[in-house]
Amino acid sequence: MSEKECGHHADKRRKIIRRIFAGLLIFLFLVLLAVLIIWAVLQPKKPSFTLEDATLFTFNLSAPNILTSVFQITVKSHNPNDHIGVYYDNLDAYAVYRYQQITLPTSIPPTYQDTDQFNIWSPFLYGYNVPISPDIGASLNTDRGNGNVQLSIRMDGRVRWKVGVFVTGSYRIHVYCLAFITFGSASTGVMVGNDAVKYQMNWGCSVSV
Structure with a gap:
């Protein structure tokens, strides 16, 4: 050639x-x-979240302004989309009083939520010997004396959307739920064990993506 x-x-x-x-x-x-x-x-529509209940095991404020608290919460999430799935990644739950975080973040296992599917998570939230500011301590003592402490349960993480075989990049998700813990004669909780009190809530949460 x-x-x-x-x-x-x-x-x-x-x-x-x-x-x-x-x-x-x-x-x-x-x-x-x-x-x-x-x-x-x-x-795509953002997922919805509901705080179903909270069980209080420990909630003790000791001097000087040291808080120990242990909760178990039940959170239900719903994917309202008919054709889009949701991946939840790096989702952490924790409790906040006023503007201060009072428990460590608890990780939620990575989860895929199919179309129109519900998921329920029941993580424990732990905060042992957490130092809080004097004004937070004073407010907490006042609220507890009045028989009603308002907390917020928050969840932060990332979500990805699945359309057919295509999966998007990740987006930040922030969930904000109100939780009212009552004490004394005003308590609405039910004893479920030794010093454990369960509060039914079924309140919708604020969600931003």
Whole structure:
């Protein structure tokens, strides 16, 4: 075979490779375009969360302004979308009084939530010997003396959306739930064990994504 013929075959191979590569790019572009169109049409709705109940095991404020608290909460989440699944990643739950976090974050296992599916999590929240500011301690003593302590249960993490086989990048999710813990004659809780009191709530939570 002459050098001219070899060069001709090499050019032909390069053209075929370029056409295959161009075809792949066009195919990927069309797939991505289809996914984006579906995404725009479906308009994913953010999940909803409900604080079902909270069980209080320990809630003790000792001098000087040291708080020990142990809870178990039950949180229900719902994916309201008919065609979009949700992945929950790095989701942590913790309790806050006023503006101060009073328990360590408790990790929720990574979860996939299918369309129109409910999930229930029941994590324990622990805060042993947590130092709190003097004004927070004073407010807590006052609220407890009045028989009603308002806490917030918060969950922070990331979510990913699943449309068909396509999974998006991750988005931050923040969940904010109010929890009212009552004491003394005003208590609405039910004893469920040694010094454990369960409070039914069934309150919707604020969710931002």
